[in-house]
Amino acid sequence: MYNSKIIGLGHYVPDNVVTNDDLSKVMDTNDAWIQERTGIKERRHVVKGDGDTTTTMGVKAAKIAIERAGIDKDDIDFIVFATLSPDYYFPGPGVLVQRDLGIKTVGALDVRNQCSGFVYAISIADQYIKTGMYKNVLVIGSELHSHGLDMTTRGRGVSVIFGDGAGAAVLSREEDNTKGILSTHLHSEGQHAEELSLIAPGMGKRWVTDIIEDNDPQDESYFPYMNGQFVFKNAVVRFSEVIIEGLEKNKLKSTDINLLVPHQANLRISQFIQKKFQLSDDQVFNNIMKYGNTTAASIPIALTEAWEAGKVESGDLVVLAAFGSGFTWGSVIIRW
């Protein structure tokens, strides 16, 4: 059995900055409310017509990660792409990355685990590398939320939170099993599936034909819905549990953590976790202030920025943790 390690990281966000004040021009919201409840100051939105999609942003992040990994694109053995906002209903973006990067006909897998998507994707890549089946796996998390949000006062509870962007990592074989990804921990609780969801169009409750037939301008079913307080309460519990699970599995304590990179759901959630584990500001990386919640892209964007800022060094214990729609949650324990 091998371990896997992250050998290259990259991220890409669109240039277009949307501030809280910008949002208050199109809906009844304000900078004070958004900052107080979420910590978000601004986010990036793709400008229609500029050509960015979930896939193209993922490709841009991936190119940087591959270059930093010091490998050739033809050394990639497998692609895992996590998103809740794919370019097409099908096929998923994994194959589009294979095409756009001109990678040989390796397997491409799409992960549908929303905010936990990147943690799930890392876990999948890790298993393939552990068994020796693949040596280098490209993992991408990318989201284009902005054009699927209800940008009116009706949708403000959700729309002010989400932003666009992408992050990528190249995972590679590590022969020393005290280094790299030590363990991953995944969970789900489908009982709460609808508490944070986008129901339509789907083949379950609301078909495309239903939407067309009803032709109802008040139809909210194709916008994301979130029971914010319920999600918040579950998030703080599950984040904590899954971090503890990962530490205990490796006989580690919270004092061993050098850097925690939580999914950027809400600055208040990160602060709650920081306090619970008695971590200093230096031990928790947050960038939700700049990007909002980019779901599957949030951890790889944050991890890339932390690495670029020199906050991740060889030998460090780095913990990734996520919670979101599904509900799904998970953690990754890394000896860098």
Ligand code: UT7
């Ligand atoms: O990434 C996946 C995981 N996601 C999360 O973990 C998110 C978890 N939830 C949250 O972060 C928070 O619940 C929110 C930030 C989404 C909302 O904060 P909240 O403190 O739970 O607010 P609320 O939904 O209870 O709304 C409070 C008030 C309401 O008005 P009334 O009924 O008290 O008059 C809302 O209508 O704030 C109002 N409101 C807003 N006001 C200004 C909701 N959205 C806005 C807004 N601007 N954007």
